Amino acid sequence: MSTETTTLTKQDALFEYLVRLADDRLILGHRLSEWCGHGPILEEDIALANISLDYIGHAASLYEYAVEVEDKGRHRDNLVYFRNDVEYKNLKITELPKGDFGFTIARQFLFAGFSYFLYKQLSDVEDEQFAGMAQKHLKEVKYHLRHSREWVLRLGDGTDESHERIQNSFNDIWTYVGELFHQDEIEELLQGEKLAADSENFKSDWKELVVDTLEEATLEVPDFDQFMVEGSRDGLHTEHLGHLLAEMQHLRRSYPDADWE
Numbered sequence: 240m241s242t243e244t245t246t247l248t249k250q251d252a253l254f255e256y257l258v259r260l261a262d263d264r265l266i267l268g269h270r271l272s273e274w275c276g277h278g279p280i281l282e283e284d285i286a287l288a289n290i291s292l293d294y295i296g297h298a299a300s301l302y303e304y305a306v307e308v309e310d311k312g313r314h315r316d317n318l319v320y321f322r323n324d325v326e327y328k329n330l331k332i333t334e335l336p337k338g339d340f341g342f343t344i345a346r347q348f349l350f351a352g353f354s355y356f357l358y359k360q361l362s363d364v365e366d367e368q369f370a371g372m373a374q375k376h377l378k379e380v381k382y383h384l385r386h387s388r389e390w391v392l393r394l395g396d397g398t399d400e401s402h403e404r405i406q407n408s409f410n411d412i413w414t415y416v417g418e419l420f421h422q423d424e425i426e427e428l429l430q431g432e433k434l435a436a437d438s439e440n441f442k443s444d445w446k447e448l449v450v451d452t453l454e455e456a457t458l459e460v461p462d463f464d465q466f467m468v469e470g471s472r473d474g475l476h477t478e479h480l481g482h483l484l485a486e487m488q489h490l491r492r493s494y495p496d497a498d499w500e
Contacts, residue, residue: 252428254309255328256435257369258318259425259472261301262329265319266480267350268294269487273337286386287343293379300372320491324481325474332415334480341394341404345412347387352448353419353438354380360436369434388452395456406458417467419445425472 271291278284302315332350337343358380361373394405420438429435446463453460469475 247424247428249428249432249434250308250310252425253366253434254305255425256429257301257305257308259328261298261305261318262327263333263350264294264301265298266327266329266483267333267346268292268298269483270333270335270337271343271347274343279340283340290347290383290386293383297376297379300376304368304372316491320488321495324476324484327476327480327484328472328474329476329480330415330418330471331468331477332412332418334477334483335412335415336479338408338411339404341401342408342412344387344390344394345405345408347383348391348452349412349416349419349449351380351383351387352445355384356441356445357436357438360441364435365433391452391458392456395453395458402457405456409453409458410461413461414466414468418469418471421469421472423472 268291271287271294274284274287275291276284278287299315302318305318306313306315332346335342335346355377358373358377362370362377364370364373391405394401396402420442422438426435426437430437450460
């Protein structure tokens with residue numbers, strides 16, 4: 240039996256961190272793309288499609304830098320199309336089916352709020368390319384947050400049906416929000432190198448944003464201390480991710496040697 244241990248290097252940690260961020264945004268972007276042609280109104284159909292493109296664009300940039308950091312000659316498409324579900328590291332909250340419009344908005348608000356504070360910290364990391372990417376993406380994340388927050392207020396303080404639907408959506412998704420703030424040795428190593436955000440530093444700000452918004456929307460705030468799922472960063476996912484990847488990867492895997500240029 241081998242007793243060899245693997246030492247995590249800064250390069251390995253940064254590659255993993257970039258892939259995690261990219262996976263979150265690719266998978267959520269794919270979920271949002273499912274609203275194209277199905278939005279409740281034309282303007283919202285266009286808005287969700289544009290936000291989906293933002294997320295996929297953010298993911299593409301992160302994957303591109305990840306393979307550069309890895310320095311093994313891989314293309315970003317290898318990460319997107321040729322990994323199985325257990326190799327993906329996205330948070331479970333991003334892979335859940337889109338549900339109704341209320342569910343989509345609840346997830347968008349919770350994730351966009353987290354991303355806003357995350358990218359504010361990442362804008363100051365001691366890596367010029369990574370920091371510049373975060374600063375650029377933050378401009379779009381601010382819109383994502385404003386857009387989703389306005390809808391939470393509109394649905395929560397709207398009709399009896401819209402109020403009930405958005406409340407049920409927050410209740411249903413709440414068990415997944417704890418993972419947003421899960422950190423392991425990857426983050427800890429990079430925080431020591433000033434290359435990653437520390438979500439504990441903005442957790443209270445995020446909670447305040449969520450509580451203030453839900454109360455303004457006349458919604459009840461679910462219990463922050465209830466059971467929270469975990470394990471996504473270790474490749475533990477819901478059954479929904481496999482179905483999503485099968486749809487997303489089918490064409491590329493069917494013709495792996497095709498020239499797409």
